[in-house]
Amino acid sequence: MQLVDQWNRRIRKLRVSLTDQCNLRCRYCMPLHPEFLDKSSYLTPQQYKEVIGELLDYGIEEVRITGGEPLVRQDFDEVIQELAKLKIPSLSLTTNGLLLHRYWDVLKAANVLNLNVSLDSLQPSTQAAIARRDCLADILRNIQEGIARGFSLKVNTVVMRGINDCELFDFVEFARKTGVTVRFLELMRVGYANSLYEEHYVSAQECIARLQERYTLTPLPAAPDSTAFYFTIDENVKVGFIASESQPFCSSCSRWRLTADGRLFACLFSEEGLSVRDKTPGQRQQIYQQLLGMKPLRRVEQVSHPMYGLGG
Template identity: 55%
Template sequence: MFSFLCLVELALPMSQTLVDSYGRRIRKLRVSLTDQCNLRCHYCMPVDATFLNQSTYLSCQEYGEIVGELIEFGLEEVRLTGGEPLLRSNFAEIARAIGQLKLKKIGLTTNGIVLDRHLDTLRENNILDLNVSLDSLNVKTFREITHGNYLKIILRNLELAHHQGFKIKLNTVVMRGINDQEIFDLIEYAKQWDMEIRFLEIMRIGYACQQQERTFISAQELLTKIQQKYNLKPIQSALDATAFRYSTSCGGVIGFIASESQPFCGHCSRWRLSVDGTLRACLLKNEGVNIRNFSPLERQQVYWQLLGMKPYLRPPEVSHAMHQIGG
């Protein structure tokens, strides 16, 4: 019996499906709406970070055109990212432009600080899957990691979104000696509010390269520690999923994104579109192609070109800053 994914592929002419020489089909796109952020998480950017001139940002129309074209080539899912995407002044307009396209899923990655102001817009445009960064439940630790005093606001907004029916995943970058002692508190908080918690390995990207070796904890080390307290049952995930996941006997769901120790490049189905129009085949590659002001025909030529730019083995590190490309 054919899987649903196979049926989708058969419904498209082969020439219109973006599949590279390793058989990886591009069906997901991370779309950055801004490089600006109202936090300064120390694994992401320096306190004195500089940002692009907003005149270089893609317009609402350009986002709609690019995503619409990629749908014709088999794109199924879009995740809106930043920086902090909800800081984009015309966020609602962009959400409407993308929300009206024929996508299976639209998600949002946010720090949650201004989430309450945009819940109506998100719901109206079927953006119901939220990934919210939450690296600590301790006010002091949260402030040290993010250089912001917003923890209570974020927790309030998370609970508000939960009550309004949004599907929420919490993303925690676990760092040795900084927040690793909180993993059980975070698991219990997520379970209380019916949210999935995902523990991320700190990656060698941009500013984080300075501290990665000192603070790194592998997903396997975390898994072993968590199994001492919880009985975990593996959850089957799609081959191109970034996380491997477990359910607990008490009803929680725990995921691990092991980008450093267990890279998933061989099955990756994602491209990234930065706010200035640079399309990248991989988070860990500096190289990309800026398609801003390109004609539709020129962009389509780039789409095929980009297939050959996606690495099969994980690059060791990359110099560009996380907030500039959309994590």
Template identity: 50%
Template sequence: MLSLFSVELGRMVVTTAIPSQRLLDNQGRHIRKLRLSVTDRCNLRCTYCMPVDAAFMPPQTYLSPTEYATIVAELVALGIESVRLTGGEPLLRAEFAEIVAALVAVGVPELSLTTNGIRLVPFLPLLEQYGVRRLNISLDSLDPETFAAISHGHHLETVKAAVATAVHQGFQVKLNMVVMAGVNDHELVPMVEYAKGLGIEVRFLELMRIGYACHLGGDRFVSAATMIERLRQHYDLRPVPRPLDSTSFNFETACGGQIGFIASESQPFCGHCSRWRLSADGVLRACLFKEAGVSLRGLSQRERYAAYEQVLGMKPSLRGAEVHHAMHQIGG
């Protein structure tokens, strides 16, 4: 028997249920983190993410703030502890403030944001107001020409200013850098030094075979092991303990640097993965590397709970080789 409770969001009342079971799959993985995409649109065209002429979903297909709140309230009752807002670029969503307010109102234990930083500074007061203190900011190069070549945008100084402002205001900032051979792999040490100067962590990501990145070919791939080998020539890397379901493995340097590596290709962490992904149009997926998912749009509460159980059974023990669904549509 499900016991119901209601949460009032202004004039909106969200009714959800407290179930008797948690989101635990048949391999013992507890699903406790949700990557929630609020838009597939972006103001950059990073070469590993989408083509310059990318097509986007019609905005009317996006979930509304009310729909997000209803779904997330149910998932929190089922054991979701952390929700990360993603895109596309989430700060492009017109109802971004309403979505954040709705999610906070239904009691999300931890709400965080991944952004490219271009529009971040004006949103910092809103994020502060609602307790969104953890920010992942994408920064693939410190060189203006390389930044522009990767992103098809001339916003490096804007992003760096946003990083500095967020750090100064006390936000917990991590930098994400997708490393590509012959493009930006020569910037590992400069990026470590840049992050160290700000007192924040930089995470180096392996290029993933997802969507548009599949066309880049294997010659752009740099493994985490290769990155570590190069960095050991400059730093004494000391391993840092991490949770089993962490996407990254981390090191610190004797001089105070904080470095993480996300090795989705060479060292996939499927066995302890605790994440689901909800796309902007309402498709719930169990794995970033699996295109299959279940649409939650228009479902009754009973049907949504059946969908959650269905998605729980879709989570693979090992990721697929590659997926051609666009990263910005899945919600990277």
């Protein structure tokens, strides 16, 4: 069986949520007092290994660990150690960076060397207002330590009008100083962010136009199924953009999502997922086939379910 749908899109990337919980309350992601899954519903490390190992046989090549915040899961190290046994061609992590200092050795031993760190401001007061926690110094400290330890880091920044869109140049200079890749993300109409969209949305093209007032942006080639497109500035600074609102990439999308409680979603904007928890291999094969038919060809305008439940 190959994971290829009727539109000839091959599923080769899997976003894996370990938990919907988080130690921040970013205003575009979740309310101050969210309702989380009961931890008893989480897939066990062995269940993750079984399902993901099966999907590798069906053509999955890249696995990215997400949350919520994956590092708040108490048995995070056990999950990573089990996944490392699968020899996944590309195993990476998305995190807010606050707890990275606890797991450097675990991540390196599992060959998880590519990290995406969510960081929405370089100003302490603005970052605290967005995340609802004074956390900038800790995140920056872990970014610096990760660089020193040989990890490859990307910084993901959700650009919001009137909040942090004045920091575009600051992030470019941060990339120049540290060597990280900075990616500017459009605010998406998912869950809690729907209420912010009209007032705070900024398109990638507007960001590019602003940056071109000061810099020369040279485009870089990107894979057909890449969610991001990239430019270099002055040859050694790399910036990217994820324009899922203004330039949807649905027609070439190669991703599925696995939630912490064992539901597979064909798309971040799918309202319905299919549970693979406690299923036999034969039953799961039927589910994979069914899920191929559930992946939308065109962008859904918005969804009400929270992003932290499906993984960012």
